[in-house]
Amino acid sequence: MKIINAEQTRQLDQYTIENEPIASIDLMERASLRFSEWFSNKFSSQKTIKIFAGMGNNGGDGLAVARMLYQNRYKVEVYIIKYSDTGSIDFHKNEKRLSKLPIKIIRLDENSKHPELGEQDIIIDAIFGSGLNRPIRGFTACLIQHLNDSAALKVSIDIPSGLFCDNFNADENIFRADHTLSFQFPKLSFMLPQNHVYVGEWAIKDIGLHKEKIEHLPTSFFFIDQDYISSILKTRKKFDHKGTYGHALLVGGSYGKIGAVVLATKAALRSGAGLISARVPSFGYTILQSNVPEAMCITEQNEDENTHPPFDSFSSIGIGPGMGTDANAQSLFISILQQINFPIVVDADAINLIGKYPALMDLVPKGSILTPHPKEFERLTSGKYHNQYERLEVQREFAKEYEVTVLVKGAHSSIALPSGEVYFNSTGNSGMATGGSGDVLTGIITGLLAQSYRPEYATILGVYLHGLAGDFAAKEKSETAMIASDIINNLGEAYKTILS
Template identity: 50%
Template sequence: MKLFTCKQIAGIDQLTMKLEPVLSIDLMERASFQIADWVIKNINHDWQIYLFAGPGNNGGDALAVARMLAWSNLKCTVYRIDFGRELKGDPVINWQRLEEQNQVILRKIDSEDSIPEIPVDAIVIDGLFGSGLNKPLDGLAKEIVKQINRSGATIISIDIPSGLFGEDNSKNDLSAIIKADHTLTFQFPKLSFLFPENCEFVGDWTVLPIGLHPNAIEQTETPYHFLTKKFISGKIKPREKFSHKGTFGHALLIAGSYGKMGASVLASQACLRSGVGLLTSHVPQSGYEIIQNSVPEAMTSIDPSETVFSEVPDISRYSAIGIGPGLDKKQETQQALKALLQAKPSKLVIDADALNILSENQDWYDLLPENAILTPHPKEFERLAGASFNSFERLQKQLQFSAKYKVIVVCKGAHSCITLPDGKVFFNSTGNPGMATGGSGDVLTGIILGLLAQNYSAEDATLIGVYLHGMAGDLAATEIGEYSLIAGDLISHLGKAFLQLE
């Protein structure tokens, strides 16, 4: 799914009106019906509904929603913010329709004294300000937001929580943003919904289709994308009848150190479950029996060191290489990693301690092979590229890093963010909080390595791997819950994840 900036979405709205064609008031009616339908199906009909409408189109949506809810005999009161200026455009029509319907209590807010007290057992529908907002709320608008947030009522925001910007909120006033329980957004999620610091404002978000014209969407270029099952399914290669283990590549995993062999075991098992033909796990001497007993399907390459990775084996016979899980940062390991980078392997996944070693030796960045895949969590990325004020700023640094060094970067977390050297950005749609557990990242490394060895491109191996990893987590959480989920559960559910994609 394409993702767009708020300015682009406004342009798609205009193109839809031109191409369909449809009047703006009718497009507003279509969008408002989707909101009203969701509310009718999901709320307690005995509760009073307070709708807050601003002066723009978001307010126009709220007015239309109130009329539609009244048709279903829901108890609604509309509070329209009045800045002393007359309404313009479509909101005027919807205000007049409400007056003619005469089933909704209509109030205006023109001062702090006229802001209503909202009971806890109420539903607030927030239609104060939409995605066109370009400055922080202040004055009366800010006070209304603060009163709504203090109420304890269930808050549903139309399209975007009032006060939140659609992309960068680094200069916003965070005390002047609605804290929604649910956000019902039109056609596409906003970029800011995908950043963790905005979760307290957005709550649970749902995308509602409003019939924006497919040609308008197709014509609008964007670097941003949201991974979907249909998109990923189309990338899975079918297996030919006469395939053999050599067909699906030979992966080399360099992982583990004394006391951290679990990371090597998890990454090895995940690599095998991802469909690789052959896997060799390179481990220190102390890890030999562990890997042989835990992963009998893998071959083993033994490092000269008893405790850590210290020497690069012959890499000429491997289809792809993964390095990092449980590696440690000893001096001999650092020099061995540098030697591996200097050997310029054509397909490489770098994770965990290998990333931490890189961040301590930033002059090695130029040694990174083109299209190498780096999988840091946010703190590891901060070590690589420097601190960021918020996720939007971090995304800009991630894009710059990918472009400068011609590498793919996966910043792991909820809606893991993937940046490509050509400037494309992908956000993941799968996964859950249960995956925030030790070893989860090692599993992702193994999955991507296995796909990379099977001759998937670096881009496709990354996109498929991230999506599969999250899907396996979702399947596991469905069976055992998020609290008890451990990294091994991701591996045991990878087969089911593949079946879902097939």
């Protein structure tokens, strides 16, 4: 699914109005109806719904929603924020429609007292939407602070007032929603962890904007949905054999951290790769062999004896989990980089090594996949950014410059491709913020790479599968109690869901 910017949203609304065709007031009605249905399914009608409407089209939505919720038997009060003398045409049309109903409408300006709010209320924020083009000032800003301080549950229409759709707003005057319902597409700002305090839990509803126009809107940002995943997943054929699915090698482990390679190896197996080997320090041999009998094991011992297959004979290599950054780890990493010329997965301590010795990046084959968490990404790029919008740009530039895929892990993990496109993941939960979960992801992506997925697809599919398996694990064990192994154990469920 595309993520489009505020200006494109405006153009798409306009195009839909002219070419569906549909009157703008009817499009507003459709959007408001989607919101009201969603709201009515989710929130009790015992509470008083206090709707705060601005004077643009977001405010127009708010007034239409007030009418609809009243018709759904909610107790509704409306506050119009008079930050301007006139509002948008559709705002005024909805104001007129609302005035015919016995609903309390209070107009607020700089001389008004702040309304009383408490736990018995639900606030609906329809002050500003995607038309916001500068920080909120004056009494509207004070009002937003007052709303934020209240104990009422808070819900935003389309986007929390004060948040920009596509770029950073250093301002504090931003509504802090518990829930946001947005129209048609998520906004780029919803993808960034720093905005979670404003956006809360978010959902989107299709409001039937023009399909062909959507197809032609250029964008670099995408939200990964199941349709897309199903389109890239390969199905297995009757006469396939284990050679068809490649031979993946996982490299890592150090004293006390062999478990990281064990997890990555198991995950690579469950991802469907044909053969798996793990390369660990010799003291990890027994641990690996007894924990993952399906895998073969290489240590520096059989390496010296030249009895193991050369590194360039594998279909894919994932390097870094639990590896450490000492001289041994460093020379192993360099030696592998010098021997191979196909894309590999670079994770954890292998990324930290590049952070320490940036020249190593020149040895990383083009097409490779780097999977840092935010701290590792900071080390990799010396943290040349001040907020997550800037970080995203640094991530894109890095991917383009080195022609690699850069996956920064997080709630909506972002995957920057060498083409400059960025894909945000839609699966996963906070139960996955636990030791070993990143090692599992490295194993999955390495396993997919072995099965001849293009690096971009291996990453996108891997991240989605990992999150979906995590969601199944959370259902089974709870977000609190689930551990990384539960993600591996649920990869089968994740595959079945995508294939069904």
